[in-house]
Amino acid sequence: MSPEIEGWTLVIGPWCDPCSSDRSDEVLRLCVNLSSRYGAAQAYYFGTQNDGSAWLLAEHGAVVRRYCETGEVDDGLLTLGEPLAQEQAERERLGLPPAWDENARNDDAEEEWKWRAFDMAPEIASALGISPLALTAAMRVRGVGVLAETPVLVH
Numbered sequence: 001m002s003p004e005i006e007g008w009t010l011v012i013g014p015w016c017d018p019c020s021s022d023r024s025d026e027v028l029r030l031c032v033n034l035s036s037r038y039g040a041a042q043a044y045y046f047g048t049q050n051d052g053s054a055w056l057l058a059e060h061g062a063v064v065r066r067y068c069e070t071g072e073v074d075d076g077l078l079t080l081g082e083p084l085a086q087e088q089a090e091r092e093r094l095g096l097p098p099a100w101d102e103n104a105r106n107d108d109a110e111e112e113w114k115w116r117a118f119d120m121a122p123e124i125a126s127a128l129g130i131s132p133l134a135l136t137a138a139m140r141v142r143g144v145g146v147l148a149e150t151p152v153l154v155h
Helices: 022-039 074-080 085-093 108-117 121-128
Strands: 040-046 053-059 064-067
Touching: 022 040, 022 053, 022 064, 022 085, 040 121, 053 121, 064 074, 064 108, 085 121
Parallel strands: none
Antiparallel strands: 040 053, 053 064
16 A cells, blocks of 8 residues: 555556456445545556556445456456546547447447557546556655555465
8 A cells, every 4th residue: 555645546457447357346345435435435456568447436335437448358347336527538539429328339430449548547547546657756645655454365
């Protein structure tokens, strides 16, 4: 866990993956609970070896959005909430309608979106909070980081 950086505390590791088949429900509950206490909580997955992106945003005890684009068949089943402004803008830039039906995930017109969404988690994190890929020495830091042990082993 990081110290507070620009008002955010980062918990980094596979335990926080919002699209994990083993942990997605638990990560969702955790974000909802944390957002009830702190106003907002977010979880992201970014596969730096071209294995996708996912984002989960909760505010004031409610899920705002969960979206996964990792190439897995069940990605669409994890989708919750309405597309974020960042998603809508990117779809419009690609010439696609800003909103879409998850049932059309295998449509050829959606293929370009899928590939673009594979890389969007860091951009969304930066736009709506803070991305660990965009940390700089100029950022406000308060407190100290700690090493935390997760309640379950992650393989």
